[in-house]
Amino acid sequence: MKFAVCVFPGSNCDYxxxxxxxxxxxxxxxxxxxxxxxxxxxxxxxxxxxxxxxxYLRPGALASKTPLAEAVYDxxxxxxxxxxxxxxxxxxxxxxxxxxxxxxxxNMRFVCKEVRLKVENPNTRITKKLEKGEVLRIPVAHHGxxxxxxxxxxxxxxxxxxxxxxxxxxxxGSVSDIAGVMNKEGNVFxxxxxxxxxxxxxxxxxxxxxxxxxxxxx
Numbered sequence: 001m002k003f004a005v006c007v008f009p010g011s012n013c014d015y016x017x018x019x020x021x022x023x024x025x026x027x028x029x030x031x032x033x034x035x036x037x038x039x040x041x042x043x044x045x046x047x048x049x050x051x052x053x054x055x056y057l058r059p060g061a062l063a064s065k066t067p068l069a070e071a072v073y074d075x076x077x078x079x080x081x082x083x084x085x086x087x088x089x090x091x092x093x094x095x096x097x098x099x100x101x102x103x104x105x106x107n108m109r110f111v112c113k114e115v116r117l118k119v120e121n122p123n124t125r126i127t128k129k130l131e132k133g134e135v136l137r138i139p140v141a142h143h144g145x146x147x148x149x150x151x152x153x154x155x156x157x158x159x160x161x162x163x164x165x166x167x168x169x170x171x172x173g174s175v176s177d178i179a180g181v182m183n184k185e186g187n188v189f190x191x192x193x194x195x196x197x198x199x200x201x202x203x204x205x206x207x208x209x210x211x212x213x214x215x216x217x218x
Contacts, residue, residue: 001216003029004042006072006088008063013049013085017196021046024199025212034066039075044215047072047088049141049194059102059144060090069095081125081215082188086142089180089190098183098190099157100149105142106173112141114205116168117179117193121161124182126189129214136207138193140171145192147174147181160184165191 003021007014014031021029032039039045053062063069069091076082076097084092092098105111117136119127130136149157154176157163165180172192180191195208 001027001043002041003027004032004039004045005029006034006045006047006068007031008034008050008052008066008068010052010054011048011050011087013087013194013196016194017046017048017085020196020199020212024209025216027216032068032071034063034068037067037071039071039080042075042080044081044083045072045075047082047084047091048196049086049088052087052091055144059087060092060094063087063091064094073097076183076188079185079187083126083215084188084190085194085196086140086145086192089192090144092188092190097188098181099153099162100147100181102144102192103146103148104144105146105171110141110143111145111171112139113171114139115171115179115193117165118168120163120166121182123161124164124186124189124214126211126214127164129210129217135168136165136198136210137205138195138198138208139205140193142172142192145172145174147172147178147192149175157181164189165193
């Protein structure tokens with residue numbers, strides 16, 4: 001399986017993600033930069049965390065206007081698997097590939113700590129190695145991670161099984177404790193917690209590995 005790790009000015013989790021894919025999962029992986037326009041030949045595209053373009057205007061807004069973001073949109077529209085982590089999640093909502101928006105945290109402060117996630121939907125490309133209700137320990141690090149959708153849209157997410165993860169102890173005020181969602185088609189995913197920071201025992205938790213193993217399994 002061939003992975004692409006997107007790199008925008010201000011990305012800072014790109015090398016962490018690259019390392020996990022190459023050295024822990026032992027999969028083929030390449031960096032693709034913000035000016036690139038072609039993602040053909042890749043099986044999975046990862047938009048990692050960071051502060052793309054310094055979060056000017058709002059997180060993910062400027063990155064969503066790059067040639068690479070257009071390529072991500074086309075890749076997703078053709079059914080390609082896309083995972084956005086933290087800032088990557090913000091970019092995917094700006095592109096309209098995922099519903100909702102990521103707003104400033106309820107307490108208006110940066111939060112950086114380990115959180116507990118509950119698996120809501122185990123029947124997805126990133127959770128099929130997990131069980132419904134299983135609890136994962138994965139860190140978050142964000143200032144604008146409060147997920148929001150209007151009430152009517154939230155009901156649709158519930159009905160369609162698009163809520164993938166929920167926080168057990170909500171760190172940011174996200175509506176309905178949502179930590180991760182997917183699109184209706186089930187090929188685009190976004191989550192605020194960082195699975196690449198919980199993929200080896202030395203990091204304090206390897207629970208994020210199950211998401212990566214789910215991605216590369218048939």
